[in-house]
Amino acid sequence: MHQCKEMNKAIFINNSDSDNEDKMVKYYKRFNEYGFPILDGENSDVISTIGIKFCPWCGKKLPESQRDAYFNILETLDIYNIHDKNIPDELKRDDWWDNKEGK
Numbered sequence: 001m002h003q004c005k006e007m008n009k010a011i012f013i014n015n016s017d018s019d020n021e022d023k024m025v026k027y028y029k030r031f032n033e034y035g036f037p038i039l040d041g042e043n044s045d046v047i048s049t050i051g052i053k054f055c056p057w058c059g060k061k062l063p064e065s066q067r068d069a070y071f072n073i074l075e076t077l078d079i080y081n082i083h084d085k086n087i088p089d090e091l092k093r094d095d096w097w098d099n100k101e102g103k
């Protein structure tokens with residue numbers, strides 16, 4: 001995960017703490033992805049995110065998102081939905097990409 005004091009103050013992981021107004025950046029662990037959350041006004045649920053490739057505070061390049069890689073793997077298993085119950089256990093883990101080459 002991107003280690004920078006300023007961003008760490010503003011980041012929340014997955015959806016926990018998403019209703020905290022001081023938290024502006026979502027880190028979606030499953031995809032090793034950073035983004036600005038789009039909240040549903042009524043429930044303050046994160047309904048979507050706008051991906052960011054560079055840290056808005058220090059300007060460093062953030063890690064490559066694993067989103068495409070993830071869905072490419074699922075496709076080889078004939079799975080097209082992230083909530084599919086046939087997703088193998090190792091791919092249900094948020095750190096599935098941690099052992100992957102070229103992360």
Ligand SMILES: [Zn+2]
Pocket residue numbers: 002003004005007055056057058059060
């Ligand atoms: Zn930074």
